Amino acid sequence: MLADLHLHTFFSDGTYSPEELVEQAKRAGLQAIALTDHDTMEGCPRTAEACRKAKIEFIPACEFTAEMGEIEIHLLGYYLDMENGRLREQLGKFQAVRQQRIETMTARLNALGIPLHADTVFAIANCRAPGRPHVARALVQEEFCGSLDEAFERFLKKGKPAWAPKLKISALGAIELIHQAGGIAVLAHPGLSRADEVIPDVIAAGLDGLECFHTKHSTSMTEHYLELAEKNRLLVTGGSDCHGRNHGKPLIGTIKIPYQYVEHLKDRMLQRAAENGFLLADGDHSPHPMGRGQGEGIV
Ligand code: AMP
Ligand code: FE
Ligand code: FE
Ligand code: ZN
Numbered sequence: 001m002l003a004d005l006h007l008h009t010f011f012s013d014g015t016y017s018p019e020e021l022v023e024q025a026k027r028a029g030l031q032a033i034a035l036t037d038h039d040t041m042e043g044c045p046r047t048a049e050a051c052r053k054a055k056i057e058f059i060p061a062c063e064f065t066a067e068m069g070e071i072e073i074h075l076l077g078y079y080l081d082m083e084n085g086r087l088r089e090q091l092g093k094f095q096a097v098r099q100q101r102i103e104t105m106t107a108r109l110n111a112l113g114i115p116l117h118a119d120t121v122f123a124i125a126n127c128r129a130p131g132r133p134h135v136a137r138a139l140v141q142e143e144f145c146g147s148l149d150e151a152f153e154r155f156l157k158k159g160k161p162a163w164a165p166k167l168k169i170s171a172l173g174a175i176e177l178i179h180q181a182g183g184i185a186v187l188a189h190p191g192l193s194r195a196d197e198v199i200p201d202v203i204a205a206g207l208d209g210l211e212c213f214h215t216k217h218s219t220s221m222t223e224h225y226l227e228l229a230e231k232n233r234l235l236v237t238g239g240s241d242c243h244g245r246n247h248g249k250p251l252i253g254t255i256k257i258p259y260q261y262v263e264h265l266k267d268r269m270l271q272r273a274a275e276n277g278f279l280l281a282d283g284d285h286s287p288h289p290m291g292r293g294q295g296e297g298i299v
Contacts, residue, residue, distance in 0.1 A: 001259030003032035004252060005059065006076065006188065006211065006239025010126070011043035012063075013133040015244030018043050021252070022050035024242075028253030032262045034059035034078060034239065036188075039094040040129040041082045057262070062091070063188060065166050066174040068198040068205075073171060074188035076211065076237070077178035079269040084181035090169070095128040097167035102130050108162040109135075109155065114144050132156045132163075133246060148246065171198075172205040179206065182276075184269055186237050189214045191221040203232055208268060213238025215251050235268060236261050 008014030009021050014037070016024065025033045033056060035047045044060040051058035061078045080087060102125070106118040116138055124141065125134035136151035145151040155162035169177070178185040186209035187195065187202055195202075199210075212225040213236075229236050238261070242252040 001031045002029060002256035003034075003057075003259055003262045004028070004030050004239045004242070004255060005032075005034040005061070005078070005237045005257065005262070005265075006036050006063075006214070006241045006255075007033055007252065008037050008063075008241070008243045009035060009043040009047065010244070011040050012037035012127060012129045013131045013243055013246075015246055016242075016250075018046035019050045020244075021242075022047060022054050022056060024250060024252045025051075025056055026054045028256070030056060030253075030256065031259060032057035032059065034061040034076075036061045036063045036076050036239070038063050038065070038129050038131060039091055039098060040127070041080065041091065042128065044082055059262070059265075061183075064094075064174045064178075065168050066171045067168045068171040068201050071194050071198050072168065073190075073193055073195055073198065073202065075171065075174045075178065076186040076188045077174075077181070077183040078186060078237075078265055080178065080181045080183040087177060087181040090177055094167055094169075098129050098131060101164045101166060102135065104164040105132070105135050105156070105162045108164065109139075109144075112155075112161055114139075114155075116142055116144060131166075133243070135162070171202050175202075175206045179272075182269070182273060184208045184235065184265055184272070186211055186235065189216060189241065190225055191217045199228065203234070207234065209235030209237050209265070211237045211239065213255050213257050215240050215255055235264055237265065 009016050009018050035043050037043050041062050048058045059078055064075045066073050066075050102121050103118045106116050109116050121134050121138045124137050136148045139145040139151040175185040185207055188211045210225050210229045212222050238255055238257040240251040240255040242250055
């Protein structure tokens with residue numbers, strides 16, 4: 001049994017619909033997947049339904065952008081209750097800032113003599129959590145850039161002239177938000193950010209797990225993070241971080257982690273739920289009284 005716990009759809013910056021994603025997951029031989037769109041869980045009900053039909057176990061999740069000091073980190077929240085009030089409110093705020101940021105980035109491009117309209121980006125994004133990849137796609141579509149890479153290199157990378165910051169929550173705030181929504185907090189792709197120096201602080205803030213397996217982690221990085229996870233008694237997760245057909249061949253299927261890691265994640269979620277006094281009915285694995293019955297097909 002194999003799982004991929006880091007996937008995106010067109011509800012954020014992926015290109016797959018939930019149904020296409022699940023079809024690809026089936027083709028890749030996955031038995032469990034988590035949807036981790038940036039700053040939204042809108043894709044979860046459809047993905048859960050497609051997984052139910054395909055007999056794949058589904059884990060509702062979300063990827064948050066947070067910061068610890070000056071360092072940007074990504075945090076994955078697994079088994080989040082989509083109906084949680086504070087979570088919904090915060091996601092709404094992150095989405096509003098992302099939309100405002102598209103206006104800022106297009107205004108910066110305009111000032112550089114590139115007449116790209118924010119509406120062109122919004123039409124391409126067609127979602128509540130637009131981001132730089134949508135600006136990049138618009139720049140390519142309107143023939144201002146020859147490729148997505150060129151768009152990032154010339155304009156969109158941090159420090160380039162059209163870059164604009166996102167609303168970032170503190171790592172402590174993000175972990176607390178995830179926990180109060182019944183979720184498990186995992187540090188995403190630590191090898192991609194300068195995360196090592198802040199990992200002890202993120203652990204102290206209540207981190208539950210480390211994403212040791214990731215497409216962009218080398219074998220030695222993976223080993224390093226597995227060791228770190230063991231030393232600090234953290235859960236281990238992993239996933240492809242597939243964004244669909246954005247950059248050539250889709251990444252889904254390239255990282256497949258043993259199902260035992262999903263079991264440990266689920267055990268932790270159930271244990272946390274029990275500690276928090278949620279009563280579980282027989283066979284009901286949802287710790288969320290409010291979410292029960294609404295997350296159809298969510299195992
Ligand atoms: P944002 O959340 O709007 O800051 O955009 C970050 C997203 O942009 C990441 O999740 C990736 O999907 C994508 N991304 C970051 N760097 C690049 C790059 N150099 N080329 C293509 N996509 C990128
Ligand atoms: Fe992304
Ligand atoms: Fe990320
Ligand atoms: Zn991601």
